[in-house]
Amino acid sequence: MSKPKQVSAAAPAKHDVFQAIADPTRRGLLQLLVDEELPVNVISGHFPMTRTAVSKHLRILADAGLVRERKVGRETRYKLNADPLRELKSWLAFYERYWENKLDVLKRLVESDGSEQAEAAPASLKLLDSES
Amino acid sequence: MSKPKQVSAAAPAKHDVFQAIADPTRRGLLQLLVDEELPVNVISGHFPMTRTAVSKHLRILADAGLVRERKVGRETRYKLNADPLRELKSWLAFYERYWENKLDVLKRLVESDGSEQAEAAPASLKLLDSES
DNA sequence: TTGACATGAAACCATTTGGTTTCATATAAT
DNA sequence: ATTATATGAAACCAAATGGTTTCATGTCAA
Numbered sequence: 001m002s003k004p005k006q007v008s009a010a011a012p013a014k015h016d017v018f019q020a021i022a023d024p025t026r027r028g029l030l031q032l033l034v035d036e037e038l039p040v041n042v043i044s045g046h047f048p049m050t051r052t053a054v055s056k057h058l059r060i061l062a063d064a065g066l067v068r069e070r071k072v073g074r075e076t077r078y079k080l081n082a083d084p085l086r087e088l089k090s091w092l093a094f095y096e097r098y099w100e101n102k103l104d105v106l107k108r109l110v111e112s113d114g115s116e117q118a119e120a121a122p123a124s125l126k127l128l129d130s131e132s
Numbered sequence: 133m134s135k136p137k138q139v140s141a142a143a144p145a146k147h148d149v150f151q152a153i154a155d156p157t158r159r160g161l162l163q164l165l166v167d168e169e170l171p172v173n174v175i176s177g178h179f180p181m182t183r184t185a186v187s188k189h190l191r192i193l194a195d196a197g198l199v200r201e202r203k204v205g206r207e208t209r210y211k212l213n214a215d216p217l218r219e220l221k222s223w224l225a226f227y228e229r230y231w232e233n234k235l236d237v238l239k240r241l242v243e244s245d246g247s248e249q250a251e252a253a254p255a256s257l258k259l260l261d262s263e264s
Numbered sequence: 265t266t267g268a269c270a271t272g273a274a275a276c277c278a279t280t281t282g283g284t285t286t287c288a289t290a291t292a293a294t
Numbered sequence: 295a296t297t298a299t300a301t302g303a304a305a306c307c308a309a310a311t312g313g314t315t316t317c318a319t320g321t322c323a324a
Contacts, residue, residue, distance in 0.1 A: 022154035
């Protein structure tokens with residue numbers, strides 16, 4: 001009886017987000033549903049495959065929490081739920097410092113010889129806030 | 133006339149980065165190689181599978197450009213190359229507004245003065261708690 | 265030179281994946 | 295009440311995936 005009603009957060013994530021976004025069709029689905037809630041019928045019209053196939057992709061996305069479904073009459077409408085992408089973001093964040101090579105250059109500069117003048121740094125320093 | 137034909141030449145990406153990071157073992161590999169260049173032998177010691185299996189994962193990562201290999205004597209050493217993750221980052225960036233803007237949802241709600249329909253308010257407010 | 269070590273390639277296998285077609289069910293429309 | 299629509303579930307299938315074992319090759323050490 002007690003239907004937990006799927007509140008917020010804590011998505012069970014039977015399919016993890018990494019796997020969910022691995023498929024290009026699925027990424028296309030996310031993009032399509034980014035600001036519109038659409039029924040399966042309409043959604044599948046955008047992809048070169050069966051409605052059933054699209055439906056299965058939607059299920060995988062739903063399992064990963066990336067999409068929310070809502071029954072309206074005889075149709076099921078889906079819309080994006082970007083929340084689980086936060087996990088991706090935090091995973092990515094860890095690696096960001098490893099592609100900002102300029103940052104490493106600066107770091108080496110600062111760490112390896114602190115005795116020298118720090119005046120050479122300004123140009124490099126700008127790179128530190130690279131991202132908005 | 134001379135077709136630009138993939139100017140960058142840096143990212144052949146036979147395997148795309150989305151698929152490459154979909155596998156947990158592969159993500160583990162990236163983490164392991166984050167600041168150390170290691171030979172296959174040592175790398176495989178960290179995973180519960182055959183050296184050959186690890187080697188194949190490394191190949192997939194290499195194909196996606198996420199790892200660089202270098203032959204040293206009779207061993208092949210691998211190290212992280214985070215650069216291709218930029219693609220992921222930019223893909224993600226597009227979706228960021230769809231989770232950051234939950235604040236905006238509230239803002240819109242408050243600003244519209246709720247004169248039309250206030251029933252949605254409590255549900256929306258709940259979404260705010262999902263903060264990392 | 266001979267033998268041990270490090271590795272990738274190949275052949276093989278079980279499971280998962282992405283897709284299809286067919287069928288059942290619930291809701292809308294006539 | 296009957297028919298049409300929207301959808302998911304099931305059964306099925308080919309290809310990809312993740313793994314294994316075996317083998318060949320190149321390099322280091324004795």
